[in-house]
Amino acid sequence: MRLLVCNASPRAETSNTDLLLDAFLGAFAAAGGEVIARFHLVRPAHFAEAVRRFAQGDAVLLAAPLYVNALPAPGFAFIAALEPYVGRPGNPALLFLLQSGFPEALHSRPIEVYLAKLARRLGARSLGTIVKGGIEGIRARPPWMRRAILSPFAEMGRDLARTGTLDSAKLVRLARPERLPFGPMSAIPLAVARLMSDRWWNSQLRRNGALAERDARPYLAP
Secondary structure: OEEEEEEOOOOHHHOHHHHHHHHHHHHHHHOOOEEEEEEEOOOHHHHHHHHHOHHHOOEEEEEEEOOOOOOOHHHHHHHHHOHHHOOOOOOOEEEEEEEOOOOOHHHHHHHHHHHHHHHHHHOOOEEEEEEEOOOOOHHHOOHHHHHHHHHHHHHHHHHHHHHOOOOHHHHHHHHOOOOOOHHHHHOOOHHHHHHHHHHHHHHHHHHOOOHHHOOOOOOOOO
């Protein structure tokens, strides 16, 4: 299988998404798969080349972190740029990787449905979506803990090279937990938790000069 890979993370090579892709694609290549190109969509030159070469492989892997229960902007922009490929005969198969800092997989499920709809609109076969939560901070974890997280991604990569698809049972196991019970969270005052979260996100927005745009809704229909 010839695979074209697109990472939609704004962090590009330093992203947690790229770390997961390293494990997945390393095993994919070792098992006989071919990565024909690997792009970071936040870089304009990579973005343009990814759109141009979209149909050159057997499959396209779009990987992204979850940003406030949505794809980051490079991911949405890439999807919008694929409009010329809608209904085109011979479009490549699609597969997706969604990771987040949330421990529960359920945060990614609406985007999983959205991506399945994207495949249908393009007339492309969907090979499935890899969903994994609890990834934020992976680079700071000790090597043994990181290996335990990355090993299933390597296994998925080998499966894709050998079978041309993803194992649905393994996707379910990797995504766990689907949701956390309310009990462990009930001791945390929700108002305090929200205040801490808002302060952290606002600090990131301020650092990037985007605080004034924090309520922007660019994809809201007029």
